[in-house]
Amino acid sequence: MQRQLRFITSAVAVSFTLLTGAAFAQTQQAPPTPPAQEGYQPKVGQAGKDAVWVPTSPELVQKMLDLAKLQPSDFVIDLGSGDGRNIIAAAKRGVRGRGVEFNQDLVDYSNKLAKSEGVGDKATFVQGDMYAADISEATVLALFLLPQNLDKLADKFLDLKPGSRIVANTFGMTGWKPDVSEQIGGDCTNWCTALLWIVPAKVQGSWAMPQGELKLVQSFQKVSGSLGAQAISEGKLQGDELTFKVGTTTYTGKVNGNTIQGSGWTATKK
Numbered sequence: 001m002q003r004q005l006r007f008i009t010s011a012v013a014v015s016f017t018l019l020t021g022a023a024f025a026q027t028q029q030a031p032p033t034p035p036a037q038e039g040y041q042p043k044v045g046q047a048g049k050d051a052v053w054v055p056t057s058p059e060l061v062q063k064m065l066d067l068a069k070l071q072p073s074d075f076v077i078d079l080g081s082g083d084g085r086n087i088i089a090a091a092k093r094g095v096r097g098r099g100v101e102f103n104q105d106l107v108d109y110s111n112k113l114a115k116s117e118g119v120g121d122k123a124t125f126v127q128g129d130m131y132a133a134d135i136s137e138a139t140v141l142a143l144f145l146l147p148q149n150l151d152k153l154a155d156k157f158l159d160l161k162p163g164s165r166i167v168a169n170t171f172g173m174t175g176w177k178p179d180v181s182e183q184i185g186g187d188c189t190n191w192c193t194a195l196l197w198i199v200p201a202k203v204q205g206s207w208a209m210p211q212g213e214l215k216l217v218q219s220f221q222k223v224s225g226s227l228g229a230q231a232i233s234e235g236k237l238q239g240d241e242l243t244f245k246v247g248t249t250t251y252t253g254k255v256n257g258n259t260i261q262g263s264g265w266t267a268t269k270k
Contacts, residue, residue, distance in 0.1 A: 040105050042083050049102040050130065053082050056144045056169045059184045060194055061089045064167040067180055067196040068140045070095045077138040079130035079145065079153070084110030084123065086142040091119035097142075099125040100133040135160065144169040144191075158220075162201035162255065163239030167194060176220045179238070197221075200237035201255035207267035214267050 046053050056064070064086070070076070074095050078086040081099025083106060090097045091114065101107050107127045114123040130149070135141065135156060143150070143166065150173045157166055157173075170193045172178055180196040200221040207214040212228030216235070223235030227246045235244035240255045253262030258269035 040109055042106055042109060048080070050149055051080060051146055053103075053106070054144070054191070055082060055085060056191065057184075057188065058085070058089075059186070059188070060169055060191060061085055061142075063182060063184050063194040064142055064169065064196075065090055065093065067182065067194050068142070068165045068167045070140065074139045075137050076140045076142055077133075077135050078142050079133060079135070080143070080149070081110060081125060082106055082144075084113055084125055086144075087123045087125070088114050088117055088119055090140075090142065091122035092117070094122070095140075096122045097124075097140075098137075099123070100128045100130055101125060102127065102129060139164050141166045141168075143167070145171060147171050147173065157197075157199060158202075160199045162199055162237075164199040166197040166199065168197075169194065171195075173197075179221065198239050201240045201242070203237065203242060203255055203260070206270040207260065208270055209265060209267045211265070213270075 042053060044054060068074075070090060070093055072094055076087060076090040076095055076097030078097070078099045081087060081101045084099050087097040087099045088110070099110055101110065104127050107125045110125040111120070114120045114125070131152060136159075138160060141157065141164075145153075145168070150168070150171060154173050154176060170191050172195055176197060178195040179198050182194050183192050184194070198221070200218070202218070203216045203223060204218040205216060207216065209227065214225065214227050216223055216225040218237075221237045223232070223237060223242065223244060225232050225235065230246050232244040232246050235242075237255075241252065242255055242260060243250065243252045245251070251262055251265060253260040253265065253267070260267040
């Protein structure tokens with residue numbers, strides 16, 4: 001964790017320097033840019049509406065997609081998709097996806113690149129504001145955004161179907177610790193950490209069980225509370241799977257709306 005924090009602290013410092021530049025100040029409220037001109041090439045550090053463009057390395061893109069454990073049935077969305085590399089990489093694995101990018105030049109560039117790479121049927125890019133984008137179709141989000149961007153989007157992320165995966169380059173969200181953190185090796189010195197979150201089911205509240213009233217307090221994937229007069233321990237969610245202990249007894253069950261079905265036990269939301 002200390003190593004991860006050092007990477008995040010370093011990354012935040014670099015991004016803060018970029019974001020406070022005059023170019024960002026001038027373009028924060030800018031309208032969509034005109035259609036891309038022939039021969040357009042994106043430049044690292046170019047200003048955008050909500051952040052500058054700094055691409056994720058190909059090695060880290062692959063690490064992020066590995067952590068997401070992509071399946072053919074998945075649909076990947078990238079908010080602030082830049083040159084489209086996350087979505088194109090997923091498409092090369094046979095998975096459909098969509099990038100949402102405010103800069104029309106980058107949208108056009110990404111669509112042309114996807115076609116030239118032979119994945120134009122699976123990778124598409126649209127112009128739009130990432131905060132207003134509909135992400136309900138996503139089973140995987142692949143992102144490289146600053147903490148302040150991610151924090152503004154966290155509620156939308158939590159409304160995704162339990163078990164949906166969010167993978168990101170280096171930066172995380174306030175209070176929501178990643179389920180997995182891995183670094184790429186080699187000579188990488190910046191933007192080297194891939195993070196994974198698994199969207200948890202929502203279990204906060206009181207549940208009726210034959211063993212007594214189950215009261216659950218939820219903080220993202222962490223769960224505390226009590227069963228009858230006994231406190232629960234080691235409570236956690238991995239998608240729709242809830243696990244907790246009461247004394248020496250371990251309870252594991254699947255959350256499905258207002259019911260939790262375990263082996264030999266059931267809980268119903270009050």
